[in-house]
Amino acid sequence: MTLVVFAVLLLGAVPIALVLALTAAWYIADSGNTLLFASYPQQLYGAMENYGLLAIPLFMLAGELMNEGGLTRRLIDLARILVGGFRGGLVYINLVANMMMAAIVGSAASQIAIMSRAMVPAMEADGYDKPYAAAITAAGGLLSPIIPPSMLFVLYGVMAQVPIADMFIAGIIPGLLMGGLFFLAIAAVGLVQQYPQGQWPSRAQARRFLLMGLPAMTIPLIIIGGILAGLATPTESAALASLAALLIGRFVYRDLTFAKLPEILRRTAFNAGLVIMLIAAAGVFGWVIVYEQLPQMAAAWIAGLTEDPFAFLMLVVGILLLVGMIVDGIAALILVVPILLPIAQTQFDITAYQFGVVVCLTLVLGLLTPPVGAGLFIGSSMTGVPPLKIFRALWPFLLMSLLALVLLAWQPWLTLALVG
Known part of the structure; x- marks a missing residue:
């Protein structure tokens, strides 16, 4: 019955945070063990008591400040120096x-919104097909969810x-x-579509773009360099990047x-509040999942299907592609990790890093696939x-x-090579 309540609320377009919180409350009431309600607030707030979560609003703030402060435009000009003269230079x-x-924003949805406003009009003016400009x-x-930092x-x-x-390093x-x-995909499409000829900036323009772009490049250097050098935690790096x-x-x-x-x-507060509220509700829902021993039941079922780690990861990819088409990536991550991660580690000896990279990339694909495809609607609202x-x-x-x-699931070293 709890599963039915969850499905009805989810398909009824109830906000996912409320779906998780109400489903957990229904389970407690339906089980008759009302003493669990005493632990409900503790689980709700306990899910938010983690220092690492402070990085989320700080990375959001850094992205907002970059967009409003003109740093995004300077990064685009900097990219012109590197690839602007190739055929299809704007692509x-x-x-x-x-x-x-991606090394700054950490959110796919935010990045799509920011870059759609910046790039699509320029590409359309240069003769590119507008749907293709919006698609690239x-x-x-x-x-964004793979190149660090990533929410x-x-x-x-x-x-x-x-x-x-x-x-972050694993990504x-x-x-x-x-x-x-x-x-490679851009080059292949370019063989079919004749891209407009690009234009290299003049020496004076290149010098100006470089000088103006270097301050903006300090942001990813602060974030990634600080973490790689061990000088700052991700949360501290996010705070420094915002400053x-x-x-x-x-x-x-100026x-x-x-x-x-x-x-x-x-x-920033509104968007971060939505994410933190979702994490709190998921803490209660995950508690119910563990209490019901769903990970153990799922492990027994999957173990009967395959004993090969690669086949297991491909099975996870297939399942999560379907989940990601319906459920928001953050919500889906919170739902599946408590169930599937213990199976990956204990049954198949898959590291948490490889599993995390594969899961996060799979779920973000749902941002661009119907029927929900929030990223498609963001791009559409920005470009028409x-x-x-x-x-x-x-x-x-x-x-x-x-x-x-497929490559990340097949070759674990792609995620583990840089991890100490």
Whole structure:
């Protein structure tokens, strides 16, 4: 009956946080063990009592400050120096800029919104098909949960009880792999569609772009460099990045005014509050899952299907692709990790790092796949292109993402090579 209540609430478009909290409350009431209600508030607030979760609002704040402070535009100009002169230069600029932004924003949805506003009008003006311009920009959002920092990695690290810094490091090679595969997809599409000829910036422009872009590049260096060097935790790196984005946007580029700060802080608090509320509700729901011994039952079922780690991960990918099409990535992560991670570690000897990278990338694909496809709707609202047209232009990048998943599941060293 509890499963029926969960399905009805979920399909009834009830906010996912309420779905989780109400389902847990229903289970307690239906079980007759009402003493569990005494532990309900403790489980609710206990899920939020983790220092690592502070990184979430701080990374959100850094992304907001970068966008308002003009740092995003300078990163795009910096990408022009690297790839702007190739045929289809703006497509490559879009991807390189997305990779730079992925090292700062940490949220696929936020990155799609920011880059759609910045890149799609420029690509359309240069003669590119607008749905394709929206699609390549949305595809770049897939890099955000893999290239550190990543909010999904923060949540996963908290739930899996592994160092968040190590999760970030585990995502570096997979992120570069994804970027390389996307470059191949762009080149393949370019053989069919004749991209407009790119134009290298003049020496004076390149010098100006470089000088103006270097301050913006300090943000990913602060985040990733601080973590790799062991000088700062992810939370501390996020705080430093937010401060640097504020100072650069206000005093270097002068695009950011203090009058904009209240609205920036309001947006950050609202978006972070939604995520933290979801984590709290998931804490109660996960408690119910463990109490019902669902991980043990799932382990027995899966063990009867396969004993091969690669086959297990492919099975997980298939299941999560379906889950991610319906449920938000953060909510799905919170739902599946308590069930599947113990099975991966105990039954198949899969490390938490490899499992986390595969799961996070799989779930974020749901952001760009119907029927829900929140990323498609974000891209559509930013560009005016119908969501299905964006999806039809996305298929080369979705195929490359699936190829990346197969490689990451097949070769554990891709996630473990840099982890100490």
